[in-house]
Amino acid sequence: MRRGKRMGRRMLEDLDEDIRDHIARETQDNIERGMAPEEARYAAVRKFGNVTRVKEETREVWSFVWLEQLLQDVRFGLRMLRKSPGFAAVAILTLALGIGANTAIFSLIDAVMLRALPVEDPSQLVLLKWSARNAPNIHGYMTSGDCPMNVMPGAANPYGCSFSEPMFREIARANVFAATTAFANSDRLSLTGNGPATVINGQLVSGDFFRTMGLKAAAGRLFEAADDKPSAAPVAVLNYGYWQSAFGGSREVVGHTIELNNVAFTIIGVAEQRFTGITPGSDYDVWLPLSDAQRITYPMFWRNRSDDAGNWWLTIVGRLKPGTELASAQAAVSGLYRNEMLHGSVPLFHGGEIAVRPGRPAGRGPRSDQMFHGAMPPPAGGNGPASVLVPPQQAPGSPVQARREAAGAPMSPSAGKTPVIFAAPPGAAPEGGPKTLSTVADNPEVTLVPAQTGLTGARSEYSNPLYVLMLAVGIILLIGCTNVAGLMLARAAARQKEMAVRLALGAGRARVVRQLLTESVILSVLGGTLGVLFAYWGAHAIISFVSSNQPRPLGFATGVDLRVLGFTVAVSLLTGIFFGIAPTLRSTRVDLTPTLKDGAGSSASSGRANGKWFSIGNALVVAQVALAIVMLVGAGLLVRTLANLRSIDVGFDSHNILIFGIDPTLIGYKGAQVDSFYRDLQGRLSETPGVKSASYSVMPLLSNALGIMGFHWPGTPQDQRSDADALAVGPNFFATMHIPFLAGRDFNASDFKVSATNSGATPTSARTDVIVNQAFVQKYLGKESALGKQFGESAAEADRPANPGYEIIGVVRDAKYNSLRREIHAMIYMPHSAGGASFELRTAAAPQAILPAVREVVAQVNTNLPLFDVKTESEQIDQLLFQERLVARLSGFFGLLALVLACVGLYGLLSYEVSRRTREIGIRMALGAHPGRVLKLVLQQGIVLAIVGACVGIGVAMGVMRYLASMLYDVHANDPLTMIAVAVLLTLVALAACYIPARRAMRVDPMVALRYE
């Protein structure tokens, strides 16, 4: 091939000489035949034919003609662009912004939604999902946030991807898959043995985890089946990123021992770099064998879990055997599951442990009058596993003590609105009820979904804003294309004469079209190149913005990879073709003669030809304005949503509060020790200079975590369950948070004592004092006095002590609980005892400043206790609003960009119009037209276009904005104020854009204008 090319070049070099020779010989022959030399030469040339064409055809033999012509077109196109740098700059910048914005958002979407799982052959991995008509009769359910789920109490058609450990073992044994693994979040782990104590996130995985994923070790070795045995010594595998940051990537770390929740683990290896976690967005620091679960977590939670078929907590992933159909694997697994569900017996509770049960199965009536479940709020920036657990020290049936497990863990509540852990009293299994986990009528089954799509993780949290943004940048690109198309049209009109000349000289129409398309593609490719830079910068800006809202870096790897580059290239080319095609077809459809005669479209006589493009030009500007309006309305609504959420009265004073979590139970504090630890720390912190008051609660307000408790309300049927939000708080909580009392009093020391006893194994007969909010009074009491009201008592049952119930001792003002968007519900505050807690410090000045002092105070009590989730309440709210802030900020930016682009389009059109009509304007002015009239002439066109565009845009906006409704707060999708404000803004800016060309028109010197051309 290469040899051929070289030979071709040599042959072509000689071609001219060959042809000259040939003609010379022929001439010679002719002369010999008796022709006159002149005539002989002429005959020879005629006989030879068209020399140029022969040369061209010969050249075509050797070359990739199209490639050569392309180069020619490109060279010519670049020359044309150099000749009009202003046009080129505007067009390229416009396209770069459009393409850059699209690439940036796409690279995020790619990272979050599309990227293949970082494992070997991810297409063979499947996730097990269960579904049924009614909730199975289980007593524990936990998700690690790997997939969506719905196990709301009484929910019809529940589904999820958590299974019991016995189920997992059975599926693994059945050899359905080439390899089967199960995993779960390990909760927060307190790490010592590597510098100061820290809190890290771990994932408990079965022994086959790394084998199933097909992963290799970056150092040391990964788990083997033997590591996942209760008898095996505790071992840990580090995440590569964590290894780098915490251990400096030292290989010495293999064999090193660390303590997790006071248990010594030997580090045996580091997973390979690409593997950050199996679920998108997850970022576990360590992996631990499943069998170590009970060593490091609350014993009461985990004891017997491994053989409890009624406690579902493991996500199961299998690798399909080569050649096995998905359907047959699914049938096999589903069969095992069904068998277990229909024929396995309901496991009994082990007294004193926490009971967890997914509410009451529909149609079976309530089984308990006390029920706790944690419900996750809408996915508004939550960052932690969707699990709310009842601390084990708390006897079931006692006041709720909710703790957001591992709030700093990487997994976000995937299902968003769904509850995760339900605590039901022990013995909740009904007498006379079904003795199996499920019934035939419930039709329990398992489906296998590709792990790639099934493991959503944090993805679901980001998908909505990302799609809105993708739409927004799509519109930006459309405006950009329209804009450049308008500019090209104007140029095409100006180049009509050039095109006519080309066509007249015999250029094929296709060839001219290609030339023009090449020019537009050059523009878009240049724009795309610049756009990649914008995208790189933009994606980083967005990621760092997102990360700044997270306690930990996001587990998404972003970067401009091949797919993103491919996307950009495709978008650039399509863009070039899209905006190039109309002007191109337009300019090659010229009637040659009049165009050639005419003075480059400068006079009114070309009005016919121009009339057509002119209307296309107008239409393009209207389209741009309309699109910009749609963008601006969307942005306006989202910005107003953010403003509305920010100005919400949260019911407490969120300024100058420092929050931090601390959990002495992680390092072995028990029962009363925990309470006295908190009381001691509270006292010390209150005396710290700069702290006005200090308190604590089981979780901070507005942290996205929520506890709900069920109880029986007097006067309702015995089997009816009432519920209310519940939060356990320490002494002085209301004073610290500035939540005013409307009636009654705060908790006193004896209240805490009673509560602590009641939550122990042998409760007293004294009622637990509680404080309720206004909404509670309104919902349950109406005009009745709340103080002294008693509720929630229940008689003892075989395996459960009696609950003495609650008595209301105070009423406080309504305050937001978990999120800003969720309405204030009826709420019960109760005295905090045992379990983890989050401290709230009311400070005199900037809260962050006293952090060192706080750390010192904590260290005085115990040096081994890490603080976690340290932040100010305002930061907390910002995190809660992160999605809104992200979307508002970006859509605001894109909205302004759209406005600017639309105005550039308007400006370009009018400028061109003015220069095209310079002669006409000159004549008008020479005939005595007032400059003001000329000004009006131009302005009028611009304003009419802007207004028409605005009307169309508002019409479209009213049609599409309802799709945004779910993201809005306290503002209607068709909010008239926003619409009008946007329209006015656009008209004003459009006026400014028109004014510049209009003024130029006004200043036209008639003499110059008439001599124009």
Added chain:
Amino acid sequence: MSTKEQKERVELLQGTLDLLILRTLLLGPAHGHAIAKAIEFNSDDVLQVEQGSLYPALHRLIKRGWIAVEAGISENNRRAKFYRLTAKGRRQLAVETSKWDKLAGAIARILRSAEREGES
């Protein structure tokens, strides 16, 4: 000459010209002008080759490796390029010739039968 006529002729010569060149070179190497002359002469001047079209055809054949080019001295002592049939070209000539015979035979049969029908 009008464009239309030219087109028809080019179509007629497409491929056929290659065959004629190969056939001419079977007699021995020749330079460009000589090939054109030979084709005209051997066809009793029926085939008026537009001489220019010879060159793209020659280049095409070289590219395909059916003929080769070498420098030489022409009959009147001028430097010239001589085109020579390669082994590959020789084989190709056989293939092309038999193809052509078949085609010509088939067309001739059709035309003759049509003629007879026209007579009857």
